[in-house]
Amino acid sequence: MRRYFARKLLVYALTFVVAVTVNWMIPRFMPGDPVAAMVSRARVSQPEAAEAMRAYYNNLFGFDQPVWQQYLHFWGALFQGDFGISVWVFPTPVSDVLLDALPYTLGLMIPAVLLSWIVGNWAGALAARRKVLDNTVLPAGYLLTAMPYMWIAVILAWALGSKAGWFPISGGYSLDIQPSWTLDFVLDLAHHWVLPFLSLFLVALGGWAIGMRNMIIYELESDYSSYLSALGAPQRLIRRYAFRNAVLPQVTGLALQLGVLVAGALVTEIVFAYPGLGSLILAAIQNQDFFLLQGAFLFIVIGVLIANFVIDVVYVLVDPRTRTGMAGGQS
Amino acid sequence: MSAPPGPAGTTPDAAGTPPEAVGTTPEATAPGPARETLHYAVRNPKLLIGFTVVLILLALGLFGPPLLDTTDPNAYGGPQAAPPDSTYWMGTTTFGQDVYAQFVHGLRATFLVGAVGGAIAAVVAMLVGFFAGYRGGVLDELLTMVTNVVLVIPALAVLLIINAYLGVRSVPVQGVFIGLTSWPWAARAIRAQTFTLRTREFVDLARLSGNGTWRIVFREIAPNMSSYLFMMFILLFGGSVLIASSLDFIGLGPTGGVSLGLMLQSAQQWSALQLGMWWWFVPPGAGITAIVGALYVANVGLDEVFNPKLRES
Numbered sequence: 001m002r003r004y005f006a007r008k009l010l011v012y013a014l015t016f017v018v019a020v021t022v023n024w025m026i027p028r029f030m031p032g033d034p035v036a037a038m039v040s041r042a043r044v045s046q047p048e049a050a051e052a053m054r055a056y057y058n059n060l061f062g063f064d065q066p067v068w069q070q071y072l073h074f075w076g077a078l079f080q081g082d083f084g085i086s087v088w089v090f091p092t093p094v095s096d097v098l099l100d101a102l103p104y105t106l107g108l109m110i111p112a113v114l115l116s117w118i119v120g121n122w123a124g125a126l127a128a129r130r131k132v133l134d135n136t137v138l139p140a141g142y143l144l145t146a147m148p149y150m151w152i153a154v155i156l157a158w159a160l161g162s163k164a165g166w167f168p169i170s171g172g173y174s175l176d177i178q179p180s181w182t183l184d185f186v187l188d189l190a191h192h193w194v195l196p197f198l199s200l201f202l203v204a205l206g207g208w209a210i211g212m213r214n215m216i217i218y219e220l221e222s223d224y225s226s227y228l229s230a231l232g233a234p235q236r237l238i239r240r241y242a243f244r245n246a247v248l249p250q251v252t253g254l255a256l257q258l259g260v261l262v263a264g265a266l267v268t269e270i271v272f273a274y275p276g277l278g279s280l281i282l283a284a285i286q287n288q289d290f291f292l293l294q295g296a297f298l299f300i301v302i303g304v305l306i307a308n309f310v311i312d313v314v315y316v317l318v319d320p321r322t323r324t325g326m327a328g329g330q331s
Numbered sequence: 332m333s334a335p336p337g338p339a340g341t342t343p344d345a346a347g348t349p350p351e352a353v354g355t356t357p358e359a360t361a362p363g364p365a366r367e368t369l370h371y372a373v374r375n376p377k378l379l380i381g382f383t384v385v386l387i388l389l390a391l392g393l394f395g396p397p398l399l400d401t402t403d404p405n406a407y408g409g410p411q412a413a414p415p416d417s418t419y420w421m422g423t424t425t426f427g428q429d430v431y432a433q434f435v436h437g438l439r440a441t442f443l444v445g446a447v448g449g450a451i452a453a454v455v456a457m458l459v460g461f462f463a464g465y466r467g468g469v470l471d472e473l474l475t476m477v478t479n480v481v482l483v484i485p486a487l488a489v490l491l492i493i494n495a496y497l498g499v500r501s502v503p504v505q506g507v508f509i510g511l512t513s514w515p516w517a518a519r520a521i522r523a524q525t526f527t528l529r530t531r532e533f534v535d536l537a538r539l540s541g542n543g544t545w546r547i548v549f550r551e552i553a554p555n556m557s558s559y560l561f562m563m564f565i566l567l568f569g570g571s572v573l574i575a576s577s578l579d580f581i582g583l584g585p586t587g588g589v590s591l592g593l594m595l596q597s598a599q600q601w602s603a604l605q606l607g608m609w610w611w612f613v614p615p616g617a618g619i620t621a622i623v624g625a626l627y628v629a630n631v632g633l634d635e636v637f638n639p640k641l642r643e644s
Contacts, residue, residue, distance in 0.1 A: 011479045018480055026492060139628075146569070146624030148576045150595060151616030158604055158612075169604065256516055259485035266487065267577050271599060282581060285495050293495060300488045308483055 001316060008312050012305050019301040023294050024074045083295035088287040094295035097280065102299070104172050105276035107193065109265050112200035113254070120208020121250055125243055127209065128216035137209055144206025149264040153199035153271040160195060167195045170273040196272045200264055204257070211253055215246035248319050255311040258304050371636045378636060381629025388622055392442055395435030404429070404436040404589045415610050422610035425601050433589050434614050440590035441572055441622060444506040448571025451510025452517060453564045459514070460521025461548045465529050475522070482515035487577060494583035502585050505578065509571045517563050524559060528552050558637040565630045569623040576619050591615040 065073065077084070083094035127137035144152075161169035168174070173188050219225060219242035228238045269278030277296055284292040372378055396404075409429055415422040421430035463474035489512055494505075528534060529552070537551045553560070578584060579592025580599070594615035598604070603611040 011476060011483065014476065015480045015483045019484055022489075022492075026496060142624050142627050142631075143620065146573075146622075146627055147620045148573055148580075148592075148595075148616060150577070150580045150599070151612075151619065154595070154599065154604060154612050154616065158607075158609060162604060162607065256482070259483075259487070262485045263487035263574070263577055267580055270581065281491060285491070285582065288495075290496075293492060297488045297492055300485055301483075304483060304485055 004316070005312070008309070012309060015305060016301070019298060020075065020078065021071075023298055024071055026290065026294060078298075083298065084291040086289055086292045086295075088283055088289035088292055094292050097292060098277070098295050098299050101276050101280045104274060105265055105269065105278065108196055108200065108269070108274065108276060109261065112197055112204060112265075113258075113261055116201045116204035117208055117250070117254055120205045121212045121247065123205070124209040124212025124214075125216055125246070127213045128220070129239070134213070138213065141206035141210040141213075144202055145210065147203055148267075149199060149203055150267040150271050152203055153196065153268045156195050156199050157271065160198075168192050169195065172275040192272075192274075196268050196274050199268050199271075200261070203264060204261060207257070208250065208253075211250060212246060215249055216242050219243075219245050248315075251311060251315050251318060255308045258307050258311075262300055262304060368636055372633075375632045375636050377628050378632025381625045381627075381632055384621055384625035385629065388438055388618065388625075389442060391435055392438030396432075396439065399429075399432050399435070404432040406432075414608075421614050422608070424597070424611055425603070425606070425608070430594075430610055430614060433594050434591070434618060436589040437591040437594055437615060438618060438622075440502045440585070440588060441575070441619065443502050444509065444575040444590070445568040445572040445622075447503055447506025448509035448513065448575065449564055449568035451507060452514040452567045452571070453560070455511065456514040456517035456521055456563070456567075457553070457560065459518040461525055461552065462544075463518070464522040464525025465544065465548055465552065467529075471522075474518075478515045478518050478522075481512070482519070486512035487574065490574070490578055491581070491583065494578060500584075500586040502575075502588060502590065505575055505585065506571065509574050509578075510567075513567060513570055513574065517567060520563065521556070521560070524556050525552055528555055558633070562630050562633050562637075565626050565633075569626045572619060572623055591618050 081095050083098070086092050086094050086097050089097060123137055124141075127134045157169040160166050168191060172192055173185065174192075177185050177188055216239075220238070225238050225242060228241070229235070265276070266278035266281060268274070269276045270282050273279060277299065281293065281296050283289070284296060405428055409419055409423045409427045411423065411425060411427045415430075419429055419431065421434055423429055424433075459474050459478060463471045463478075486509075490508055493508055525548075534547060534551050537547050542550070575584075575590070576592035576595070579590050580596045582596060584590055584593045584596065592615070595612055598608070598612035598615070603609075
């Protein structure tokens, strides 16, 4: 088990280093000069003023130091939680901008990920048991997984928001309410939360249901199942074993799917103008705010790494093989 | 993207699925059973329905645009914000653009990005998976490490950055970038499959006959996984289509062209939803869903054809 965690940690550490390095390289080696973009945005007409501004920004972002020093400085700043300064909402630090948006994204993501996983596995396991259910769950599942996140979001907003008028179709809360921990605000927040959550939940649900259904069918056809039934074991017991074995790959699948789910959350937020990371990224792109984009990228990577680590820990708890070190590789 | 949206278990991956469960028996490519495979293929409703839907949409994308009056799908020709009627089959946008013209042109972009992205991802996944699985040892450790690193970094975040900085704005280039970021899960699965094949007798025999790694991988191992590889390509194709639509929607799509994702983006941008212009945002999303969904369903059909255990008797 120690070997298993050592390998996992190595991968996470490497991923983090790669992500930070890529992040650092972007404004320096990619075409397009963020400083020039900012200077031109300020619409300074005199060349001297533009030059002074350029020098100021170069100094501010540390572009006047040697490259290796910039790289080390970047790491140093990162560990102090310093992601640089946003261009879009200058001069707010990127970390502040991101931290404001983060609760909304997490509040959307975590319930959607967990609930879709639980409900999807349950529905898939049921579908594997009954023919009638299978014929409804399977096509519905394929339809749902094939839907682009933003499309199902748009359709839901149109049907349940515009037409039926049950839920608001944009924003994280009503504009006439100030964010505070009052009952009114929380209810308003929940009201705005329903549609974005539902769109994320539904798309992910289909995938889990299909995955579980297929896994159970494979398990029920495997040798140990036939052996058990030859021994005269009750069907319920065989199913329980099949379920346990089928759930393991689904846990791994959860880790694999996280990156996809992040993408889903981002576009869903854009549809509903939900004040999370997705809307921020859109604003960063439209305003050429490279530092905010960079910061958001790192935030996402760190989030996915933490979530993956949690899933790895859970995996050890549910899979006895990792505990005894047999499946040390798990690669 | 780490895995195609959804089919976490559609193709069993390295995760712990019995690798044998996939229809990659050596018989699948032999001449006699090939006829048997065809026999089951033409009788599998999932495969037939899936491929029919894909072919119809492909035909619409290929032959639809030449049949239109205009060559420019973005032309401001018709009445503004008109619902579907006999002249404008899918209605018009707020600016009087023909939604049907955009739709058939958009289908082309969708198939192109799927083909390019899927093919590149499949090639990278095969190279990494085969060599990691066959050679083993340090090379395996190294390639597996790289695969895992790429797997954990969310592809959309990388693509956002690449697109925002490089300002890449054409469908093929978009496909290339998607392909280069979406291969890891497939590489893992291929590696696991290769693992199970490399100790088989016929591989040993080939090795004893003095064949090199390349020859063994591509003459002995790859043909025995051909059905599996084909299914993997289908999933990568569908995944590329979905990723491309997300990028287009965020506003990082090809400029000047049309794609289904861009149609959704402009519908969203110009408040088609608030204006109740459902004909603007329903067709593009339905097109993507139909293509990707049909591919997934066909994939299940293929699985049943290749894998005798799954056939419904």
